[in-house]
Amino acid sequence: MNIAILLRALSSISWVVALGVIVLAVARASRGRSFKAATGLVIGAIVAALVLTTISAGLVFIQPEERGIVISAVAAGGYRDTVLQPGLRWVIPFAENVIIYPISRQTYTMSIAPEEGERYGDDSVASRTSDGQEVIIDASVIFSINPNRVIDVHIAWQTRYDQDLVRPLARGIIRDEASQYRVDEIVSAKRIELIEGISETMTEKFEQNGLVLVDFVLRNIQFSSEYAASVEQKQIAEQLAQQAAFTVQQREQEAEQAREVARGQADAVEINAQGTANALVIQAKAEAEARLVKAEAEAQALEMIAAALRDNPEVLTFEYISKLAPGIRVMLLPYDNPFLLPLPEFGEAEVVIPTPAPE
8 A cells, every 4th residue: 555645644534633623612612611622632633634744745655667756945946856766755745746757658649530549539640642642640659758867858848748749749750751752652662661760760859858769550551532542443453464364374374284285195196106117117027028038938949940850851741741630631732833842651542633724
């Protein structure tokens, strides 16, 4: 429990008690009744109230996330040169009072939504880009008071540092940085660069005024209705172009597959044709070799026959006769045709009658 608050409560109670005793004494005196102890009670209640009030006025409890500035009627310049650190501290009652400042992180939001920002209503930042387009920026500034410069903040801004320092400083920096980029750069490639530029400039400005920038959050960026419509049409066109490119790529892949199939079929036909041609060549070679062997065999046979005929001429006559019908005993030949072959002698007497020549 905060002892300083407890003492203030006891001081208030003591004053109520003292007032009650005074009222009771006055009431009894008005009725003609004596209240001998009234004077002592009144004095005691007043003394107790004064003591508790004095003590409570001199005690201040500083939380860990706070720092206290002592405004003094007896110190030079009207304030102490050092701030009060966390804990229970003592100041001169009724001659000094303490103003407490938070050093924890604070967030100041500027939003187009009425209930999101520190100010009710549209508190977004409107800015012009380098190409003349208007952008609406929602942002949050997370900051804290430098613990070593709480007195400087109090002297320069008092408790108005969020409204009179953070807000206008942040809005001006956002507008200046956004004006250096085109609208398409802000929403795409240069968004991170924009945030870094705002953070760097804001850090420097805050440091000059006793504040510490913790983070800058670019919450949202909106455009004019005309530019938003053009962006939407551009996105639709890009999607259609991508779809068309995908269709072309798909058709190219299908064509490439068809070419591969045709190439495979052609290779198969070529392989089959080569196989057939090789088979025909092999067959032709085999037939040629067979014919050659046959011709060589026939030539050898003819040579053997010729040799046999040279040695035995009668063999030809015998072969000739043997080819005739076996029952022929008589042959009629033209009178003027000589015998091609000599006739062998027959065992029985045969008569050969020449046929007369036609008249």
